[in-house]
Amino acid sequence: MWGNIVWGHAASTDLIHWIHLPTAMYPDQWYDSNGVWTGSTTKLPDGRLVVLYTGATDDFVQVQNLAYPANLSDPLLIDWVKYPGNPVIEPPQGVRDHDFRDPTTAWLTPQGKWRISIGSKHNRTGIALLYDTEDFKTFELLGQMLHGVSGTGMWECVDFYPVSKTKKVGLDTSENGDDVKHVVKTSLDDDRNDYYALGSYDDSGKWTPDDPKIDVGIGLRYDYGLFYASKTFFDDDKKRRVLWGWIPESDSVGADIKKGWASLQAVPRTVLYDKKTGSNLLQWPVEEIEKLRSKSWEFNHDLEPGCAVPLKVDDASQLDIVVELELDEESVKRANVETEPSDSCQGIGGGSSKRGALGPFGIMVSADKDLFEYTSLYFYISKSSNGDLNTFFCTDLTRSSEARDVLKPIYGSIVPVLKGEKLTMRILVIFFVFVSNRSR
Template identity: 65%
Template sequence: MSNGFLLFVGPMFYGGWYHFFYQYNPDAAVWGNIVWGHAVSKDLIEWLHLPLAMVADQWYDTNGVWTGSATLLSDGQVIMLYTGATNESVQVQNLAYPADLSDPLLVDWVKYPGNPVLVPPPGIDDRDFRDPTTAWYWPDGKWRIAIGSKVNKTGISLVYNTEDFKKYELIEGVLHAVPGTGMWECVDLYPVSLKEDNGLDTSFNGPGVKHVLKASLDDDKNDYYAIGTYSLESGNWTPDNSNLDVGIGLRYDYGKFYASKTFYDQNKQRRILWGWIGETDGESADIKKGWASVQSIPRTVVFDKKTGTNILQWPVAEIKSLRKSSKKFDKLEVGPGSVVTLEVEKATQMDITAEFEIDKEALKRIGESDVEYSCGTSGGSAQRGELGPFGLLLLADEGRCEQTPVYFYVAKGTDGQLKTFFCTDESRSSLANDVDKRIFGSTVPVIKGEKLSMRILVDHSIIESFAQGGRTCITSRVYPTKAIYGAAQLYVFNNATSASITASIQTWAMKSAYIRPYSSHQES
């Protein structure tokens, strides 16, 4: 929408359309008065806004129509469960369904007259019970859903059985719990194939399958995931590696990316992930511009068969439809301390792929180097080491007063093993003072024989970066004041002290997606 506050809710594919529902404040660019917006698309790129799907008009959701999930049943029914904040701010779960299943746009929605269908169980605080998942089918003929919560400081996911989505039975125990992680929001549980690159229906289980469990941690506003086993016997989920459990291990994204949700796209047999990109400037700036928050580019999710410990996230293939002119820069030699200008058509809207190779002689020559490096605490792109940083300077003005570097940094242990970091440095992204400018990143696994590679999508104030095929991802929300429109430039840089790099880069200028307002005669 062109005004108001936006926060992700839930997606699905129905009637030949991708449906995107989102929490929305139509009255202001701040949290409050939350209703459900609704948009549809044929290709996940160009969208048609529809009328509001649901508003806060009942006692059980008068303080907000919050996050929910859709479940498509085999008989064609569409079930929507969502959290409502009652007139006393108790978090309850409610049922809604389309008024007319023959309408592929699903414009009108009906709230079940028996709402709420779930209230906080004994031992759970009234305000710690939210965000029902998509349901999965159980071998006993019942459906199961999970809901995020906490007990003291232990994050948990409760599980319920249901046959008709109106009456529920709380399953003894929990799906999973991790001490010290606090409130779990927007819980997601889904299967990934260990052998195939296609996605799997949420109810799928069996040989050759692992399950990803994800939780958005309310305490630090980051999305954590882990890979493990979902047992049909116990109904519990167990991580493959307890050191990489939910909330203490891997993250979907190491930047500004939260409250994400996946759905199974039965149209193209893939699992798609969306995340909410919040603002990092002040609330007064949001009010002045009249809107706040955007959604990430949809990403496919598959199991990383090379590492066996990660998922791979990658922009949906449809994003290529926005590509325009392309330029290639093959095997650029970039010496230590160098910055090279890349002449491109449109540096504010770009799709970029880049591969980097470090000089092999330098790798052999250098001994132990930067083994204690950390993206967030080691000085950013200005901190020079023997093997990094090197990468791209994005949304940079001619004098590079403003710039957002996305880069690799390589550390070398005493055993000769390399450890690679993937980082984004926002510290000089804007001359504005009311902007939170951080240095994000983490390690990224690099398999023997792989070149260091990144893909970056730039859209004016959003940078989405993917390293090594999507093993590590970083989303940045930046607010350049000088590096805008035609004044923005692109550079490749190498701030290492001892090693040259070779860079091969391809860029595409990107056109804008077409977002249409709704009118009743535009349904075909």
């Protein structure tokens, strides 16, 4: 229900441990009475913070609004003030009232103006509009769009940021130069997945994808599981770019009401440019996750086809698992050519229970001793007639739960594994125990 959406508020010193704070903003004005929606924060050179966010008006028109901290010296930024002149941006001519949302963090242009992008669509073409401002109160719509891709539908939660081609650090959103690539990312309202592409950006506002065949919305995804509406921010303290994402888990409405919550925030990740491939981003859980480790175990096994080797560890509510697998080269040479090479984990057929010439091989987590319930995470390799290998990394949820009212798909994608590299996976397993204090 749009009218019940508000901005939550939490605080953390390490991105892992959180405390609840009072709600930051309620839908209490005519310009956001039906929802305080996605926004982005920009830090100005003098240390001030401004937030642009989407509000849904009394008539469900999507407009962009300005807010700022009431007390910048408050380290928790408890209180926020809405600009009395809101809304600062209304849907432009040719854009439908309900197809105009989710402003990005602003970046500086060489002319000293701040520039933002807002997601929209024109017919079936997803687009990212551009606006310039000097004061975040008055905005100019540019004639040049940041980008658009035919057939992708509405673009939500657009993100735009630079990545370094040469250094293992994150970059401030305003960075540009010869050693920089720019990422355009969108959340597609049609299929509820997050897509990104790498490209080049010039200061006129033009962004060009490196490879149009894997353009935004038709190519690479951040994640092939349940992951949506993500945003990044630049951590100036640790010089890294951090990615947030939403996990829209698939419990039924009845189950959500019973447990008192719905959906999750994913573990934050750092994002870097993949210098080895030049065509991908590298994502990894933030380093703070390692503070949660208390004990460690190491196992080494030679695995025969069809075997399942139990790994005995102490009872734990959280596990951080790193698996390295090496293929026997002679087995790879002897492997039969796939008669029908697949282009997806779903297309392999049978998921983790379907045996092929080279796979599946991986790990089963959250498994009971009888293997009635488990979640499989595995590699699968297809071999073409010319000897080329395609490596898939897949997750099979078909046996992950006895519940019949949740989604249990098989998903994943091709992952680039270069010559000499091991097949490596890292798995964070988190068990949730919820205690309700509601009266019955």
